[in-house]
Amino acid sequence: MPRTDKTMAAEQVPSPSSIRNGSLDLIKWLAMLTMVMDHLRYIWPEANGLYVPGRIAFPFFCLAIAANVARSRVGDVFTAENARYLGWLLLFAALSEVPYRSYFYGTTSLNVLPTLLLGLVIAWGVHHQTREACVMALAAAALAFVLDGPLMYGFIGALVPAALLVAIRQPGLLWLLPAALCVLMNARDHLLSGVASYQLYPILVLATAFVAPLFGLWLLRQSTGFNVWPVRRWGYIFYPVHLVILQLVRIATL
Template identity: 50%
Template sequence: MLQHDVSDLTACPERAVSLPRDAALDLIKWLAMLSMVLDHLRHVWFETAFLYVPGRLAFPFFCLAIAVNVARPVVPGHSPLRVRYLGWLLAFAVLSEFPYRLLVEWPGSLNVLPTLALGMLIANAMARPGRLDRGLGLAALLLAAWLHEDLMFGLFGAVLPAAFLLALRGEGWKLLPGVICLAANYWWEIYARAWALQPFAWLVIATCFVAPFIGLWLLRHPPRFPVPPMRRWAYLLYPGHFLALWGLREWLVR
């Protein structure tokens, strides 16, 4: 990914393949992780419900990272489908479900990784013309629609990476990620509170809408400070933070 101009991904694929790591993208991943941990602290200290607001940044930031990776030019000799990427998402989707249910005792959905895996396939189908890519993308879209009630962020969450991909292409879809993110975060109780003019509810709704644009802005404005690269070991942070927070909660209630 070019650090100063996302559109260069398609304009100069040879250059993009040889570029070093993108500090802006690594920053977005770190912020997504931090936001996720802050959000899940609500399951340790219930008085920290206000952390639900910064927690709304995590999912759109992860979806943006997926869109950027899908938009990268295919390295010669490699499969257009990010098989290894998909494999890591699916493997940790399975490994994370038990730790997720330890911390979230009455979950209303699966953990977030199945949604991201389906989202990657849908976005990849938009980026690649091959029959296999399009077929897998269509299958992922249909599966997301079927599993809408069981997926975290539902069908709209699964199409958010594709919405980001359109926004990155600059094809007049700039508002689409914000609208899709709002739909993915729909919760009737928040809208009922917003109708009652409760400021917290309006803050949640506003954060859901602007979070994608914060991510896109960060992507186009690389940090002027070094950012530690986030590599595959970061997958361990997902089930690991569930276990750590569960252990902390168990220790506090003794």
Template identity: 55%
Template sequence: MVWVSLQKRDTNLDLIKWLAMLTMLLDHLRYIWPDNGWLFIVGRLAFPMFCLGIAANVARSQTGELYSDNNVRYMCWMTAFAVISELPYRLLSNDSSTLNVMPSLLLGLLITWGAHHRGRDGLILALAGVTVAVLMQERLMYGVFGALLPAALLLAIQRPGLVWLLPAALCVLANSRNRWLAEWELQPYTLLIVITAFVAPLLGLWLLRRLRQFRVWPVKRWGYWFYPGHLAVLHMIRSLG
């Protein structure tokens, strides 16, 4: 098996981002076709793939360089789209008790930075991220476990092996608070959801480290617009229907 370096941009990371966006889109098609329950199962791949994208980006940065221009831009983009995405998310999912997914990813980014850069400032940043996640537990999509997932994936990237089970377990816990899962209780369909959630980080980590011989269209900053954009489009389609 050939492993790829995480020190430069490669097709693997773009592939992870495409999988995240595609599975998220399939998941949200439930709002148009609510009887297609399999879409929810496929959608369990999306959040861990986005978290893996964050972890991989952080892993590529130099340890100790917390206050860099790249990190400032990264945080600004994440914060901006956490705000921008709330309206289309609320329009499409008006019965949701949580915020859109971007605040969860933003807190995950802060915690992952803290874990990667360490030191006093890193520790303060990580503790602040965890504290906010705890305080926002009821409003945060995927809760505290979801906010911790990118940091766990960072650890798995840095230390391949049994550590991979940590993000897999966190992913199951993050999905366990989902009201869909609670309503369906223990049945084959529920088990498929749990299994998919457990496998998702493992699949992502495996894909990230495989050598690709084909090109993948890079997902750059336009990818930020995909989240609020597809929510708005799905809302309009449902309204027309």
């Protein structure tokens, strides 16, 4: 059967997931930058104030996941692209654990990638809404609930990508959902008591946690007027490698 002009034109249209988004790449860069800033505190304790901008990193990583899920065709959960996405997160979640525990000596939590991985699967369920996707999402949510203690940012953190996905699809008051979750996952007794007594540092921490997803959602809707170097699969490698480099720097400065 001969191909028509319409068929050939349709073949030339890129899938939504293949279109580069400069704003999304900028969000990924800001996530990596604020993550490194936060981790520098463990080399220079006097720079403890970097904890405040560090509250931007996790919501921005979650937003990158949510944006990628939102661009996929509803119902197509079992695709080669999704399999690669999950596989890369699984691989680097495992590879990152040793450098993570070496740098954050004595930590009781896992590295951040397991949280992002479970968050991705939960977001798939919200987006695709097929029986299989929903079962996978419920299983991921149950696992996140069981692992609430060792999971970085806990059960609430695993819900953030899905909340951001909902906010992307339905702008408006629903933007407050991921903002509220980010405050809850960062809330600690000493921070809450500090806020209650009007101390500046706890207020800045929780305010940044609240504003971060809102700023990210706004930024995602903007068109960048400059070229942003794409963050491709090397972004997975960045996480364990930056921990190794920071550990070497700490050893060198002892």
